[in-house]
Amino acid sequence: MFDIDIPTLALASVFIAATFAIFFYYSLKGKKARKEFAHKFNQFISGLNLNPNIKEDWRNRYVLGLDQQNKILVYCDFGENGKQLAIALPEVSKVDISELYLEPANAANSRKILENLALKVQFKNSNKSAIQLPIYSAEEYSDLLGETVLASSWAKIINQQLTK
Secondary structure, eight states, X not given: OOOOOHHHHHHHHHHHHHHHHHHHHHHHHHHHHHHHHHHHHHHHHHHTTOOOSEEEEETTTEEEEEETTTTEEEEEEOXXXXXXXXXXXXXXXXXXXXXXXXXXXXXXXXXXXEXXXXXXXXXXXXXXXXXXXXXXXXXXXXXXXXXXXXXXHHHHHHHHHHHO
């Protein structure tokens, strides 16, 4: 019928095993990064004695959480210049979506490009300045992974909590 060439079979097996090893390595690396990310977040909220009922994370870097019982909004950015914030909702007047677009240089291309996306938290006390909670930055990421939907849903969730 057909002959099996042993050296070709051996070489193909080595290439297949090497390819599999690469995918396996990156899978383990991703799981380790997610585990460290979750550990940092849990450490932060346990230090504040918070238990967020609603939480969402994205890009293995950002987390938004809401502790409805204590009325606390938690935001964490575990990037290079990261920040962790716990914001008391009774002090907040409203939350808006802040979008900054890059305008094209030529008038023929009317398509705007999203440069920055953030949640803008405004406080009842006018002496306290508004806080920007970054959701997406084009400097750090080349594409959107649902951050616009995420920002609008969180603005809605937070504003509903403010009316209760």
